[in-house]
Amino acid sequence: MATMKQTIANRLNALKSTGPRTLEGRARSARNALKHGLSRLGSTRPAALADLIAERIEHWREAYRPEGPAQLWMYERLCAESVRLDACERRILAVRAEIADRAFESWDDDRAAEVASLASRLATHPEVIQPKLLQSKHGVLWLLDRWDEVADSLQRLDGWTPETWNRAMDLLGVSALAREGSGPWDLDPDDNGAGPGLELAYRSIEALRARIDTALDARDARARDDAEEGLDSESPQLRLLERYASDARRQIDRCRNELRRLQATSHANRGKPDPATPSIPVNRPPRQPSSSSLPPNAPADQKPTSLNAAQSKSRPNLPSSPSRLVRSSPLLCPSSAPTPLANRQARRAQAARARRS
Numbered sequence: 001m002a003t004m005k006q007t008i009a010n011r012l013n014a015l016k017s018t019g020p021r022t023l024e025g026r027a028r029s030a031r032n033a034l035k036h037g038l039s040r041l042g043s044t045r046p047a048a049l050a051d052l053i054a055e056r057i058e059h060w061r062e063a064y065r066p067e068g069p070a071q072l073w074m075y076e077r078l079c080a081e082s083v084r085l086d087a088c089e090r091r092i093l094a095v096r097a098e099i100a101d102r103a104f105e106s107w108d109d110d111r112a113a114e115v116a117s118l119a120s121r122l123a124t125h126p127e128v129i130q131p132k133l134l135q136s137k138h139g140v141l142w143l144l145d146r147w148d149e150v151a152d153s154l155q156r157l158d159g160w161t162p163e164t165w166n167r168a169m170d171l172l173g174v175s176a177l178a179r180e181g182s183g184p185w186d187l188d189p190d191d192n193g194a195g196p197g198l199e200l201a202y203r204s205i206e207a208l209r210a211r212i213d214t215a216l217d218a219r220d221a222r223a224r225d226d227a228e229e230g231l232d233s234e235s236p237q238l239r240l241l242e243r244y245a246s247d248a249r250r251q252i253d254r255c256r257n258e259l260r261r262l263q264a265t266s267h268a269n270r271g272k273p274d275p276a277t278p279s280i281p282v283n284r285p286p287r288q289p290s291s292s293s294l295p296p297n298a299p300a301d302q303k304p305t306s307l308n309a310a311q312s313k314s315r316p317n318l319p320s321s322p323s324r325l326v327r328s329s330p331l332l333c334p335s336s337a338p339t340p341l342a343n344r345q346a347r348r349a350q351a352a353r354a355r356r357s
Contacts, residue, residue, distance in 0.1 A: 038088050038244045041080050052083045064259065071262045078255035085248035092241045096230035099238070103227030111138040111220075122170050130173030137220040140208050146171050147208070151201040160184035160197055168200065 041049075056079040066075035102110065115138045122129045133139030146167065153164045160183075169179045184197060226232055233239065 038084060038091070038241070041084055049080075049083055049087060052086075053080045056083055066259070067263075067266060071259060071266070074255055074259045074262065078252060078259060081248050081251040081255060085245060085252065088241055088245035088248055092238065092245065095235065095238050095241060096232075099232050099235055100228050100230040103224060103232065107224050107227065108138070111136065112142075115139045115142045123166075126170040126173050127175040130171065134211070137212055137216040140212050140216055143171055144205060144208050147201050147205050151198060151205075154197045154201065164197075168197075171204065 053076075057076055060079055061075075064075050064078075066072045115133065115136065118129060118132060118139070119142055122133075130143075133143055150164055150168050150171070154160065157164075165184055166179075169182075187197065187200060223232070233242075
């Protein structure tokens with residue numbers, strides 16, 4: 001036997017334990033609780049899933065074409081969640097196949113075991129457990145066996161005992177508070193023998209058998225057929241895998257929508273000018289000033305070249321508009337429409353001829 005000094009020394013040594021210290025040891029310890037990696041993809045993934053994820057990233061790259069670190073990160077998450085969904089669906093099919101095989105091989109045995117586990121709490125909560133037992137064929141069969149035991153006890157002992165009475169009240173679903181102060185004398189105050197008790201047991205047995213024949217046989221047959229087809233959804237493992245698959249589908253939709261948003265934003269930004277690039281000024285010809293914007297003492301060559309009425313009368317063959325002059329003169333622009341430079345030269349020549357005349 002260890003002394004107190006040794007016990008204290010052992011406890012002090014236990015306080016010094018800090019777990020694995022190397023990176024390999026910590027990674028191995030982090031995978032201790034990892035069974036299949038389908039609940040949520042973390043930084044530590046099973047080797048089988050990691051290989052499938054890397055393969056899918058390469059196969060789907062041409063379809064999604066991620067660009068930049070943000071799109072690449074979201075694209076890899078999308079591929080990882082798709083592999084997780086495939087793994088969940090494969091396990092769901094495997095679990096359904098196992099349920100079908102088990103229903104074909106040991107349906108009655110499995111249901112009887114479930115009922116026995118439920119009935120173990122009948123003595124503590126009869127008002128809760130007894131209605132649940134009444135809902136299945138195998139639960140009612142269990143109640144029938146217990147009523148047979150009550151009837152046999154009444155016949156052997158020629159009357160009630162406290163244990164037999166409490167067992168009968170449990171089978172009827174009477175709570176402990178409701179039966180307080182009651183006893184077999186409440187059945188027939190004038191008869192304390194086994195007669196009233198046997199009548200109670202026989203009536204209960206008859207009602208339970210009628211319940212099986214009326215509804216529970218057909219209900220059990222339907223449940224068994226569904227289980228043999230792999231349609232049983234009462235399995236806790238199957239419900240858990242279905243929840244994992246639903247979460248994977250939500251994550252896939254979220255990653256796909258976010259990846260599309262990033263790609264649309266990137267395409268929209270390509271059409272905009274880069275703010276870091278300076279704009280190049282465009283050289284435009286100077287605008288011809290109007291008569292209202294020139295001062296009164298401006299030189300004649302800066303004034304507009306439109307002819308007054310007197311000049312127009314003295315030269316009737318001269319076009320009244322400079323543009324007509326330019327278009328009608330083959331020397332200025334013989335083969336194409338006049339340019340702004342040719343218009344200015346024509347106006348200046350016209351103004352000079354007008355001054356000489």
